[in-house]
Amino acid sequence: MGEESLQAAIERVGSAVEFLRNAPARPHTFPVRPEFSNWRSEQTSWRETCALLDQSHHMTDLFLDGPDALALLERLAVNSFATFVPGKAKQYVAVNPDGFIIGDAILFHLPNGSFDLVGHPMVLDWVEFHAVSEGLKVELERDENSIARLSGPPKQYRFELQGPTAAAIMETVTGRGLPDVKFFNLTSFEISGLKVDALRHGMAGQPGFELFGPWEQGERVREALLRAGQDHGLAQVGSRAYSTANLESGWVPAPFAAIFSGDAMKPYREWLPARKAGSLAGSHHLPDISDYYLTPYELGYGKVIAFDHEFVGREALEATSGTPSREKVTLVWNDQDVADAIGSQFGQEDSAKFMEWPKSRYGLYQVDTVRLDGEQVGVSHDCGYIYNEKSFVSLASIDTQRAPIGSEVSVLWGESPNSTKPAVEPHVQVELRATVAPTPYVSFARSRYRSA
Numbered sequence: 057m058g059e060e061s062l063q064a065a066i067e068r069v070g071s072a073v074e075f076l077r078n079a080p081a082r083p084h085t086f087p088v089r090p091e092f093s094n095w096r097s098e099q100t101s102w103r104e105t106c107a108l109l110d111q112s113h114h115m116t117d118l119f120l121d122g123p124d125a126l127a128l129l130e131r132l133a134v135n136s137f138a139t140f141v142p143g144k145a146k147q148y149v150a151v152n153p154d155g156f157i158i159g160d161a162i163l164f165h166l167p168n169g170s171f172d173l174v175g176h177p178m179v180l181d182w183v184e185f186h187a188v189s190e191g192l193k194v195e196l197e198r199d200e201n202s203i204a205r206l207s208g209p210p211k212q213y214r215f216e217l218q219g220p221t222a223a224a225i226m227e228t229v230t231g232r233g234l235p236d237v238k239f240f241n242l243t244s245f246e247i248s249g250l251k252v253d254a255l256r257h258g259m260a261g262q263p264g265f266e267l268f269g270p271w272e273q274g275e276r277v278r279e280a281l282l283r284a285g286q287d288h289g290l291a292q293v294g295s296r297a298y299s300t301a302n303l304e305s306g307w308v309p310a311p312f313a314a315i316f317s318g319d320a321m322k323p324y325r326e327w328l329p330a331r332k333a334g335s336l337a338g339s340h341h342l343p344d345i346s347d348y349y350l351t352p353y354e355l356g357y358g359k360v361i362a363f364d365h366e367f368v369g370r371e372a373l374e375a376t377s378g379t380p381s382r383e384k385v386t387l388v389w390n391d392q393d394v395a396d397a398i399g400s401q402f403g404q405e406d407s408a409k410f411m412e413w414p415k416s417r418y419g420l421y422q423v424d425t426v427r428l429d430g431e432q433v434g435v436s437h438d439c440g441y442i443y444n445e446k447s448f449v450s451l452a453s454i455d456t457q458r459a460p461i462g463s464e465v466s467v468l469w470g471e472s473p474n475s476t477k478p479a480v481e482p483h484v485q486v487e488l489r490a491t492v493a494p495t496p497y498v499s500f501a502r503s504r505y506r507s508a
Contacts, residue, residue: 062315063322065330072316072345076336076421077475083337083417084176084310086114086295087202095414096443098297103444103498105289106219108281109298111266112210112274113202118180121170124192129163129171132183134352134373136362142167143242145255149357150179152321155372156314156349158182160357164255167242174214177332178313185327213274216257217281218264221288226265229284248280299415300440306356306386306496308437308451310334312421314349335477337419339468339485340435348423348435353380354453356495382434382453386497387426387467389439389448390489397469397486409470409483415440416448418479425468426454427487433459436467436490442497449497456492463492 060068069075088110092098101107120129130137134149148163159182161175173180180198187194199211217225223234230245237243237256245252250273255266267277282290302309315321315328340348352361353376361373397408412418416439424436434454441448450467459465470485 060330061326062328062330062333063325065333066316066325071343073336073341073343073348076316076333076345077341077471078477079333079335080478081331081333081335081420082479083335083415083420083422084114085203086299088113088298089294090296091294092292095294095296095300098291098293099300099414099443101289101291101293102219102301104220105291106217106221106225106264106285107291107293107297108278108285109216109218109293109301110278111214111216112212112271114295115174115214116177116180116201116204117199117211118173118184119170119197119199120173120183120187121195122193124187125171125194128183128187128192128194129173130365131367132186133163133367134357134361134369136364138362138364140165142169145240145242145257147240147357147360148173148179149352149360150182151352151369151373152314152318153369153372154314154318154320154349155351155369155376156346157311157352157355157357158313158315159311162255164242176310178310178315181328181332182315182324185324189323189327209271211271212268213271213277214266214268215274215278215281216264216266219289221285221290222264225281225285225288225290228288229280247277250277252277296414300442302438303386303440303442303449303451304444304496304498306384306451308355308384310420310422311350311355311437312336312348312423314346316345334420336421336423337417337471337475337477337479338422338424338436339470339472340423340425341471348421350382350453351376351380354382354384356384381455383456384495385452385454385456385461386493386495387436387450387452387454387465387490388493388497389450389467390491391448393486393488394448397488400486406484408486410481413441414443419477424450426452426459426490427466427468428459428463433465445497447497449493450490451495454492459492461492461494465490465492 066072132150142165145164149160150158159178161179164172257266400407426434436450436452439450466487470483472485
């Protein structure tokens with residue numbers, strides 16, 4: 057008997073919302089060491105010195121080659137490919153035919169002319185479906201993350217080196233000055249006698265490089281970086297701190313994927329295994345699954361949308377005229393309200409939903425209701441604690457005409473009724489005050505890093 061498809065699972069349960077709310081899938085995890093020192097100090101390292109983050113295990117790679125590869129990628133992306141040549145990378149954003157976001161990933165145009173699409177599986181699955189179902193001349197090689205991979209190590213190591221001293225460390229480990237490499241461009245270095253490919257990049261709103269190469273060479277490169285970083289404050293960062301880096305840079309890592317409804321998406325749902333659908337967490341509980349969908353504009357991706365090519369969802373996005381009803385912001389949760397929610401775990405029969413620290417997301421898709429004067433003005437996404445700011449925050453998409461920067465809103469935390477997800481214990485919903493702030497929240501990331 058074959059594996060149950062997403063379409064079959066939704067029909068069995070009778071509702072996409074209830075299927076996802078009660079799905080056993082856990083939040084996305086980082087299968088690397090949780091802490092090397094402690095997650096507070098490790099968060100501090102990318103702000104004050106330099107952090108070494110191991111990206112080798114938690115992301116999926118989809119390698120594409122062949123005469124139809126470029127045309128396929130361009131047809132499924134809102135991005136322009138006009139100047140996309142070997143040696144460059146881009147944040148690749150895909151939408152469904154109605155213009156709602158499926159997800160994003162990083163697309164590498166490798167020097168040999170092939171492609172590597174790296175990230176969470178949402179976009180990778182969408183691209184693979186089209187390549188396979190349309191019989192295109194595209195060669196695919198998929199390397200799952202280390203949770204889903206059936207056996208063996210990853211094909212590549214991937215290290216992120218970022219922070220104020222990253223450049224000094226790279227000069228030390230290579231024994232020469234850094235080349236002038238623009239943001240999201242590729243270069244290569246020689247480290248410990250090995251050729252190391254690199255992307256000019258940063259994950260927490262700080263400057264740095266993403267280094268990658270054959271898996272069997274990874275440990276040698278790591279050891280060389282650690283030696284070179286001894287005098288520059290280099291700290292290895294574990295999965296607990298790494299999972300919060302996006303809260304500083306303002307990137308929503310798992311926006312709700314608009315794949316669960318619509319006749320146009322049905323063939324995809326019939327192809328996609330139900331186990332890959334993920335789970336839905338949070339207080340935003342409405343019966344129509346389309347009420348969870350977001351446009352790229354609502355996630356801050358308006359600047360990458362280009363109408364210089366034909367792509368899936370173009371007509372729908374053009375109709376919006378780039379005027380989103382909601383914008384991406386940071387919500388800074390009220391200190392006392394967060395403390396009270398945590399304190400409810402002690403001596404009370406009715407406690408709030410438990411808050412895991414430093415990252416508090418408890419489903420693949422975290423969607424909490426944001427209110428102003430009792431009326432919903434948006435949704436809150438990823439949430440957690442930034443030690444560098446001593447603040448509990450979330451990334452959100454809200455109506456900033458009604459709730460501009462500086463205004464006070466509230467986040468409804470917890471579920472009602474409680475779902476049966478493994479990460480959900482009996483609890484009551486609580487309303488927590490929050491202040492609307494810019495994104496990225498960290499001023500350096502918002503000004504100097506983003507402007508560059």
